Amino acid sequence: MAGLKLLPKRKERLGDQLYGQILEQIVSGALTEGDKLPSEKELCLMFEVSRPVVREAMMLLQADGLVVARQGSGTYVQRRPPQGLIALAGASDVAGILRCYELRVPLEGEAAALAAKRRSPEQLERIKTALDELTRALESPASAAAADFAFHRAVAEASGNDMFVSILETLHAAVENSMTLALNITAQGSAERSRRVLDEHGRIYEAIAIGDSDAANLAMRYHINRARQRITEQQSDV
Template sequence: MVEVSIVRKKLYEEIADIILSDIKSGKLKPGDKLPAIAKMAESYQVSQASIREALNSLKVLDVIQVKHGQGSYINEQMPLGFEQNFEIITKADIANLLDLRKIIEVGCARSACGKAEKLHLEKMKNALEKMWTAVENNELGEQADYDFHMAIAEATGNPLLANLLDDVSETMIRTMKETRRIWLYEAEKSIQKIYDEHKLIFEAIKNKDEAAAEKNMFNHLKGVEDVLLTHY
């Protein structure tokens, strides 16, 4: 007899699913303000921590927007593919992703120093220029961020490394977007810091400085990890 393992959803995932269902059914409409966390906790008979986790997961999915000092709102425009089932990203998923990225991308940065060709450097430079445009326009620029990291993986000359990043591309872009949103809303920080970190990585690879490339990539990814795991 084959044993079947039943994986139960966590409480906050169930709450997030209920909110998603209410949006799809029209019970909650774009632009609607969600009740206060305390009121939602009372309504769902759960802890406020579970409500916060549910809202964080919906924020990463781009379904809701948290306006500091005002509350949580259903986004005016739903993301592409909203009619399909979303995969909720958990804190453990983020931790695992960043661990994977540190293992792979620090090595990629080092390898790219000796193998990056003009085409790869141009791709990195173009991605940096798009990031800077995002900084000037107060936008997030997560796609340019992903393109930069993919260009480094491609510069190693090992297609398996690029394929590994491509396999987790959707989650990478989501977490990049969330990191940038957090930095954008914190007064003492800015998404220009992320741009500056990428520029340091680029300069190290361009100058074939393996030690600096490794160090700058690790520091960047560790910073992303700290930001996400602190706020998620």
């Protein structure tokens, strides 16, 4: 990692900043798969940050599958995200976007489970309409994020618990942000990738339609987790 220009900026959460800078090294190829990262102590010195900040950044890079820690040996680069990632989102924004998915997996998984038990015929109809809208929108990613959000909102509404809708509304900007990023990455991928994104939404709808709450929970959690993973996967992964 000699010769890296790791310039500590002064804004936002320090852990996210450091996360962003290491991410940039990985995306640019300055650090490649299998490379060993500097030790905690070295990272503290290089970036003039405290140990807890380094630990936080490393933990999050690990949670996102970008690096892997091997007991008693050190931390290694594990996966190189697509080139366009940094162009599409600021490097330090990526940390925040991936954190948003962590919240959505349990939250929307539960909303989908409740929707399978409680949706009225009208609510189910609205989820179906949102799904059709999303099918059309996926051809032009600009409008797809709004259609995507509308689908997830319709599911939350069908949960029979307004608090799920309120939370999703609170997160509106962050969620649509992450959807735009995810859909842009999808759009740069194969047509197959778009079909899978649609298929994932279709499974959620079906499970809610037949009232299978476990399947609805599972399909929603799987979908959001896949969306999170796609952000850091090479497009060749499909």
